[in-house]
Amino acid sequence: MNNRARFQRIAQFFVFVVLAVLSFPLVAQAQVEIDITEGNVQAIPIAVAAFEGKTFEDQQSASQVVQVIQADLAGSGLFEPLDPLSFIQKDASVLSVPKFSDWRVIKAQAVVVGKVERLPDRRIKAQYRLWDVFSGKQLSGEQFFIKDENWRRVGHVIADTIYKRLTGETGYFDTKVAFIDETGGKKRRVKRLAIMDQDGFNLRYLTQGQHLVLTPRFGPKANELTYMSYESGVPRVYLLNLDTGLKRVVGDFPNMTFAPRFSPDGSKIIMSLQDGGNANIFTLDLATKKTTRLTYGRSIDTAPSYSPDGKRIVFETDREGSKQLYVMNADGSGAKRISFGDGRYSTPVWSPRGDLIAFTKQIPGRFLIGVMKPDGSGERILTEGYHNEGPTWAPNGRVLMFFRETPGARGGARIYSVDLTGYNERRIRTPSWGSDPAWSPRVNK
Amino acid sequence: MKLGLIISMVFHGCLLAFALFSLTTAKALKPMEVKSIPMEIVDISELTKLKAGLKKAPEKKETKQKDKKPVAKEIKKAKKKKKPAPKRAVQPVAERQDPAPVKKPKHQKKEPKPVKKKVAKKPKPKPKVKPKPKPKAKIVKKKRKKKKFNEDKIAALLNKVPDSGPTASKLPDLPGAKKVKGNPQGKHIAMSISEIDAFRRQVSQCWNPPVGGLGAEDLRVKLRLQLRKDGSLKGQPRILNSGGRSSFHRAAADSAARAVWQCQPYNLPARKYDTWKDMILNFNPRDMLRG
Numbered sequence: 217m218n219n220r221a222r223f224q225r226i227a228q229f230f231v232f233v234v235l236a237v238l239s240f241p242l243v244a245q246a247q248v249e250i251d252i253t254e255g256n257v258q259a260i261p262i263a264v265a266a267f268e269g270k271t272f273e274d275q276q277s278a279s280q281v282v283q284v285i286q287a288d289l290a291g292s293g294l295f296e297p298l299d300p301l302s303f304i305q306k307d308a309s310v311l312s313v314p315k316f317s318d319w320r321v322i323k324a325q326a327v328v329v330g331k332v333e334r335l336p337d338r339r340i341k342a343q344y345r346l347w348d349v350f351s352g353k354q355l356s357g358e359q360f361f362i363k364d365e366n367w368r369r370v371g372h373v374i375a376d377t378i379y380k381r382l383t384g385e386t387g388y389f390d391t392k393v394a395f396i397d398e399t400g401g402k403k404r405r406v407k408r409l410a411i412m413d414q415d416g417f418n419l420r421y422l423t424q425g426q427h428l429v430l431t432p433r434f435g436p437k438a439n440e441l442t443y444m445s446y447e448s449g450v451p452r453v454y455l456l457n458l459d460t461g462l463k464r465v466v467g468d469f470p471n472m473t474f475a476p477r478f479s480p481d482g483s484k485i486i487m488s489l490q491d492g493g494n495a496n497i498f499t500l501d502l503a504t505k506k507t508t509r510l511t512y513g514r515s516i517d518t519a520p521s522y523s524p525d526g527k528r529i530v531f532e533t534d535r536e537g538s539k540q541l542y543v544m545n546a547d548g549s550g551a552k553r554i555s556f557g558d559g560r561y562s563t564p565v566w567s568p569r570g571d572l573i574a575f576t577k578q579i580p581g582r583f584l585i586g587v588m589k590p591d592g593s594g595e596r597i598l599t600e601g602y603h604n605e606g607p608t609w610a611p612n613g614r615v616l617m618f619f620r621e622t623p624g625a626r627g628g629a630r631i632y633s634v635d636l637t638g639y640n641e642r643r644i645r646t647p648s649w650g651s652d653p654a655w656s657p658r659v660n661k
Numbered sequence: 662m663k664l665g666l667i668i669s670m671v672f673h674g675c676l677l678a679f680a681l682f683s684l685t686t687a688k689a690l691k692p693m694e695v696k697s698i699p700m701e702i703v704d705i706s707e708l709t710k711l712k713a714g715l716k717k718a719p720e721k722k723e724t725k726q727k728d729k730k731p732v733a734k735e736i737k738k739a740k741k742k743k744k745p746a747p748k749r750a751v752q753p754v755a756e757r758q759d760p761a762p763v764k765k766p767k768h769q770k771k772e773p774k775p776v777k778k779k780v781a782k783k784p785k786p787k788p789k790v791k792p793k794p795k796p797k798a799k800i801v802k803k804k805r806k807k808k809k810f811n812e813d814k815i816a817a818l819l820n821k822v823p824d825s826g827p828t829a830s831k832l833p834d835l836p837g838a839k840k841v842k843g844n845p846q847g848k849h850i851a852m853s854i855s856e857i858d859a860f861r862r863q864v865s866q867c868w869n870p871p872v873g874g875l876g877a878e879d880l881r882v883k884l885r886l887q888l889r890k891d892g893s894l895k896g897q898p899r900i901l902n903s904g905g906r907s908s909f910h911r912a913a914a915d916s917a918a919r920a921v922w923q924c925q926p927y928n929l930p931a932r933k934y935d936t937w938k939d940m941i942l943n944f945n946p947r948d949m950l951r952g
Contacts, residue, residue, distance in 0.1 A: 247885075248940040250857055255868035255920070255946055325869075325919055348915060350922030351897060355915065382916075383871040384909030 259296035260382060262289060263324035265308035266300065267344070268331040277367060278332035281342060284371025285328065285378070287415060288389040292379060292615075293640030298324055310343050310357075319349045326355065328378060332370075339363055342370045346378055356381045368417055369659075388610040389414060392656040393617065394432040394441055395631060397421065398649035402625055405649075409443060411458070414610075414655070416645025422456065431475060431652055436482040438656040442466065444474045453487050455502075467500045467507060475518045480526045486510075488518040497531055497548070510548030521566045521573075522546070523590065530554070530564040530573050530590070541575060543590060554592030559584075563606055566590070568657070569613035572636075576605045576618075585618050587636070598638040608655045617644065619651040852936055856929065860937075863927055868920035870946040871912045880909060882917040882944040890934050892926035901941070917944040 264286050269275035289295035304318040308329040319327045330344035345357035356377055362370050369390055376387030397410040406425040409432055412418055423429055423445070432443040441456045448465070451472040456463040466485050467473065474495075476487040483502060488495040497510045497520045511517040515535035522529055530543050536553070539560040544551035555561040559579035566573050570590075577584040577597070583604040588595040603621035610616070614636050621629040628649035634641045644653070852860075870880060883901040888894060898921050900914045921942070929937050 248852060248857075248937055249943065250861060250940065251943045251945060252861060252864050252868060252917075252920075253945050254865045255870040255916075255944075256866055258869055260869060325923070348919060350919050351915075380908055380912075382912055384907070384912030385871070386908075 259294055260325050261296045261298055261323050262378070262382075263298045263303060263319055263322065263327045264289070264300075265303060265305070265314070265327060265329045267329070267342075268309055270333065274332055274334055277334060277340060277364075278330070281330070281332055281367065281371045281374070284368050284415075285375045288372060288375035289378065291415065291642060292389075293635055293642075294379070294383055298322060310345055313352070314347055314349075316347075316349050316352050324349050326378075326382060328374075330374070334364060335361075340367050340370060342374065344374050344377075346381060368413065372413070372415075385614055386612045386658065388612050388615060388655075388658070390659055391611060392434075392438065392659060393631075393644070393653050394422075394434060394443075394656070395619075395646065395650045395653040396429060396432070397646065398629060398651060399425075402628070409441075410650075411441075412646075414644075419647060422458075432654045433477045434654055434656045435478045436480060436657055438659050440478075440482070441654075442476040442478060442485055444476065453485065455485070466502075467498075467505070469507075473498075475520065477521055479522050480524050486520045486522065486529065488516075488520070497529070508548075510544070511551070519563050521564055523566045524568055524570045528566075528590070530566055532562045532564060539578075541573070541592075554588065554590070555595075556592060557595055565607055565609060567609050567613040568611055571613065574607035574609060574616055576607065585616065585634070587616075596638070598634050598636070599632075599641060606652050608653050610655050611658045617653040617655055619653060621651070852930070852933055856933075860927055860929060863924050864920055864942065867924035868917065868944065870916050870944065871909070880913040880944075880946055882910070882914045884914075884917050884921065884942045884944060885939070886921055886942065887939050888925075888927065888929070888937060890931060890938075892929050894922060894925045898922075913944070917942070920944075 264282050267278035267282050269278040286297040290297050302322045304321060305315045308314050308327070310329050310331045314327050314329060316327075325348070327347045327349055328344055329347070330342065332343075333341045335341055339361050340363075341359060341361050343357075343359040346355045347353070348355050358374075358377060360370050360373055372390035375389045379385070379387035379389065391414045392411055393414050394409065394411045397408045398405050399408075400406045407428055407430075408425040409422040409429045411420050411422060422441070426447075428446045430444045432441050434441060439458050441458060443454055443456070444451050445454050446452075447454070451474055452469075453466040453473040453476040454463050455466050466476065466487070469489055471490040473487050473489050476485050478485060479499070484499045485502060486497065486499045489498050493516075494514055495516045495518050496512060497517050499508045499510065500506070501508075510520075510529070511531075511533075513533065513535045515533050517531055517533040517535070520529050520531040527546050528543055529546055530541060532539050533542055534540075535542075539562050540553055541555040541561045541564045542551045542553050554573075555575070557577070559577050561575050561577050563576045564573050565575070567587075572587040573590055574585065574587045577586055582600050583602070584597045584600040585604050585607050586595055586597040598616065599618070601620050602623050604618055605621075607616045607618045610633075615633055616636070617631055617633045619629045619631050621627060629651035631644040631646055631650045631653045632641055633644055644650070881902065884898045885901050886894060886898040887896060898918050900918070903910070
């Protein structure tokens with residue numbers, strides 16, 4: 217035994233010596249080592265070259281796809297698609313390496329080349345390659361097939377892959393937004409549930425406006441929506457399957473239910489149930505129909521939102537007087553207040569990547585949209601205005617949408633997006649007024 | 662009368678003796694009071710270079726002060742001298758008394774020896790070189806110990822060595838100087854802070870890191886690049902750290918490589934080519950992350 221231990225120690229020592237000797241030259245060649253801790257954050261200049269197409273129709277589709285890619289990239293604020301008129305190389309092809317010197321001249325850092333082909337079976341085949349202009353490396357290259365009526369999605373998917381490759385984050389272009397479409401005068405607004413692509417195209421109405429609908433929320437697979445509707449006279453939470461168009465009331469509660477949201481795994485819906493002047497938070501298991509009560513206060517507890525791991529819930533409550541945000545465990549235990557700034561906090565939403573909670577904050581005369589860490593620290597305001605409300609996260613947790621209402625008899629709500637940094641605020645295209653946006657998770661391919 | 666005279670003489674003698682004695686002690690003390698501060702006007706780059714070498718030198722100076730051979734010398738200058746001119750006497754500007762004697766030949770000779778040793782040692786295992794960041798740290802420590810040992814031991818030997826070796830003293834590894842290391846071969850000069858700053862600024866300008874991602878850890882990129890004498894890039898920069906192959910790290914690594922490509926050629930001092938021909942850049946956008 218003793219000998220063995222000794223042998224082991226000798227062996228260890230030997231290994232150490234060998235390793236030391238092996239790596240000695242590294243030390244001997246001590247290099248200058250310099251820290252670069254600051255950069256120059258700016259939109260990446262990117263050139264999306266004209267995609268090739270064999271026939272005239274192919275070429276038309278190709279240029280449309282290119283437009284979608286350019287609009288997506290520009291809309292993110294992280295890219296600066298260069299003007300195609302400035303391009304020197306006009307014959308860039310997926311089959312050959314681009315002339316990098318030509319692209320360097322126009323200061324492109326990356327160049328996208330591609331090809332679109334309409335197949336006889338009413339599908340579209342799209343190929344692309346993303347090149348790093350400076351190192352001359354291909355960063356990514358893929359091809360996609362899609363039904364030709366969904367051609368815009370090809371553009372979104374390509375934009376997503378470019379976004380991911382250059383920023384490291386998952387893209388959010390191939391996603392949808394559900395919202396409340398509002399038409400008519402302020403006194404007689406017709407509110408319809410609608411769904412569209414995140415860039416405002418392919419709009420579709422899901423309800424016809426006979427009843428008031430509010431707070432649509434996507435399920436984790438993006439094929440289900442839950443929302444509140446007055447369809448049966450009393451406000452109720454509904455569940456709508458987007459593929460089949462089937463809808464049903466969630467649970468069988470005596471009073472009104474509102475502020476629904478899916479659990480991250482989609483198995484449950486969490487919502488508020490009215491009880492006299494109070495409201496408490498319940499979950500309903502969609503498979504077993506079992507309801508679980510999570511809060512018992514004599515207060516209005518509402519707007520619950522799960523953390524992405526499903527272990528905690530953030531919600532708003534007026535249990536201490538004014539509306540504030542609280543975080544509790546998924547079983548309702550350990551509720552703790554997290555918002556301590558001036559003003560009232562409401563509509564909390566946990567970021568899909570878990571690091572932040574977005575909220576609406578009301579101070580006299582203004583509504584702000586902000587984010588804070590789940591422990592309540594690091595509060596940051598992203599935007600403010602007369603009436604901002606209802607933040608919703610992009611699936612990558614980097615961009616938020618919300619709605620902003622303008623005052624006056626002719627005013628109305630519009631949907632905007634803003635970057636997590638507070639920059640790049642943009643209005644989202646809707647046919648008329650729009651409110652209560654809900655950003656879908658990434659649509660599966 | 663006589664007695665009085667004798668007494669007077671004795672007293673005066675005593676007084677004189679006392680005075681003499683006290684006067685001599687005063688004299689002896691005098692030089693100790695005056696401690697001159699050697700001053701020299703150097704440009705910033707020299708100063709910054711010196712820092713690297715200073716750690717060791719002043720200590721030597723003090724220990725050898727007993728040695729009364731006044732060889733005026735400037736340790737600082739010797740450090741960056743390239744040509745073999747070991748005994749260049751430099752007049753310190755503000756130095757009046759106490760020429761701060763340093764036994765220079767010894768000190769200088771001492772340095773080259775470890776250099777030689779190392780140089781001899783290096784070539785052997787070279788073919789096996791592979792970037793292994795972790796072992797490196799360990800070895801640095803080891804090396805340091807070794808070096809001390811060598812120096813003390815070899816001091817005696819060195820006296821016998823004729824004064825013909827390379828004179829530029831090597832900047833040994835310093836505990837404080839991790840970022841800019843002196844060249845172990847003792848031939849070259851470290852880059853000064855101002856030169857590094859200029860270079861850093863040049864790279865920063867072109868660096869567009871993908872901030873906003875989750876893990877700041879992922880965004881750290883260690884890049885090794887080799888440069889030509891005209892400051893242009895020689896071959897692809899190599900990424901030395903892997904961030905678990907996360908997409909964030911990949912994007913960050915690409916952004917760093919892009920910055921390096923985009924901003925070349927670099928304005929670097931040609932005479933220090935050996936120092937910067939092969940270097941490592943640590944990209945870390947820690948100062949830029951928000952939230």
